[in-house]
Amino acid sequence: SAVISQKPSRDICQRGTSLTIQCQVDSQVTMMFWYRQQPGQSLTLIATANQGSEATYESGFVIDKFPISRPNLTFSTLTVSNMSPEDSSIYLCSVEGTGDYEQYFGPGTRLTVT
């Protein structure tokens, strides 16, 4: 199994500012995933981050709004830029396990934009 930690666990930010969320995994992984969970909605994949290459973004998400860094095999950051109240969500980091179809999630970062 993989143990994932995220910082911060929650934050309240003002409109127009940016927040960087950190994700740390206790083992080396090839791919790391960033998800958004809006209130009452399902999880939506934002992007997939591979070490040493540009992140791959899903439809509806762009690098200028959600820049991602992946400096090594255990760490990644997601920045939510120029925030608006619509960005208020839980942001989750996730990695694949070594077993078939296993996927592990971090505890999430609860972001509120005022």
Add this chain to the structure above:
Amino acid sequence: KNQVEQSPQSLIILEGKNCTLQCNYTVSPFSNLRWYKQDTGRGPVSLTIMTFSENTKSNGRYTATLDADTKQSSLHITASQLSDSASYICVVSGQAGTALIFGKGTTLSVSS
């Protein structure tokens, strides 16, 4: 369009009772179906994973069933406990390399 629909949206049961949560999906092609439990303030944790050829899988008091023909799955919780209070999310995986499709979840509240 690939979708995962869960019902009911929320459910309240008494401690010790059983309950069944439903998941219908339209994802095609289909690879596997997963049930996750998400406690408040935590990330989802895997309960069961079933591939096309599996009809049922258990994890303690949790039993998941899958009917790949009708594209339906259920999660049965036996002898519920207060700690079962959480959101239960059905997730379907399509062909390799595609994103997981998440349902909105069923919020279960177990009261004493």
